[in-house]
Amino acid sequence: MPDHAIAPWGESRPREGCPVPSKGFRKVVLPSRYVQGRRAIDSIGSYAADLGSRPFVVAGRRAFAAVGSRMGASLEAAGVPMVGHDDSVTECTHAKIDSVRSRAEELKAGLVIGAGGGKAVDTAKAAADRASLPVITVPTQCATNADQMADAVIFTEEHQFVKDHYLERPPALVLVDTEVVGLAPVKYLVQGMGDAVASGVEKPAYAAAMRARGADQLAATAALEINMKCYDILMAHGAEAKRDSQRREITEALEAVIEAIKLMSGFGFGGGGCAPAHAIHNGLITMPGVKKKHGEIVAYGTLVQMALEDRSDGEILRLMQWCYEIGLPTSTADLGDIEASELPSAAERACNPSDTMSNMPFSVTPEMVMNAVARVDGLSHG
Ligand SMILES: [Zn+2]
Known part of the structure; x- marks a missing residue:
């Protein structure tokens, strides 16, 4: 453990057995499930089937090209075939979130899956939240931990920060395929x-x-x-x-x-x-x-x-x-x-x-x- 200059409870560690004085609430928000391993994407169907039917997939173009067909095959095999997808996410904007939400609703999706980097998973999380649907996040690289966070960072098309949208429900599952994220650039x-x-x-x-x-x-x-x-x-x-x-x-x-x-x-x-x-x-x-x-x-x-x-x-x-x-x-x-x-x-x-x-x-x-x-x-x- 690093020699942190500041102890978590203030100036010095309390003696063993001493209660730590505090006034506020201790709050932790976590995804419901976290699964990590080689070829984890090939098991997404069995996890998705527990969470809802008619999954709608949200991704960037490259991420969908990399993992879309494997996700589709696993969902199909588990009896919850993909009901549609949007692989055109380039930025997490209000407009994109609304368009994903309406397509998911039109298709009567029961679950949203977001695959890719931060923009795609944030769009999926926010759209699922607005549609009151559970969301699975599937990162395709390691530059961000957006996949497990219970928020979505919304930008303009020009990548100007708009707001941090806090989700009603954190992701139902974070599925990390180590062959995908570990072998990305x-x-x-x-x-x-x-x-x-x-x-x-x-x-x-x-x-x-x-x-x-x-x-x-x-x-x-x-x-x-x-x-x-x-x-x-x-x-x-x-x-x-x-x-x-x-x-x-x-x-x-x-x-x-x-x-x-x-x-x-x-x-x-x-x-x-x-x-x-x-x-x-x-x-x-x-x-x-x-x-x-x-x-x-x-x-x-x-x-x-x-x-x-x-x-x-x-x-x-x-x-x-x-x-x-x-x-x-x-x-x-x-x-x-x-x-x-x-x-x-x-x-x-x-x-x-x-x-x-x-x-x-x-x-x-x-x-x-x-x-x-x-x-x-x-x-x-x-
Ligand atoms: Zn950071």
């Missing part, structure tokens, strides 16, 4: 690890902050422990999993890392958990020269969060060493063509009171962010 695994590693650093900060201020909603200890375990698994097996994926071998290390990304990193969604690493991401992406993807920037944000928390060089360097091995950025120079003069406004944006920087047990100023960025950049030789 390795960049997705790298991005997924970068995003997931943040959970083991952000969640303890979030948990400490919420408990210290007696917030209404607290991180459950179960979710916190699983997020921290996720961090340990990524540290221990991440590099090996990446090599195995590149060699096109599904190994225990790769299975463990896929579970860490797909199940453990978002565990306990309802309790919240994002903190500075994501706020720093949100600041950095305002700089036009930043070229990296979400998970890559969040990994760098995690290093900056550790510096903000005044963790030791040794602890920051341990995560940095891991980032080198995985191929994740460790300095602002790694993020793209950054203009140093733009950093202060990015730091300002990261500290926007409506963002997750406020989920820290102490207040963070743009100057502190700038100092933390400078410290991380100074430690990096990447």
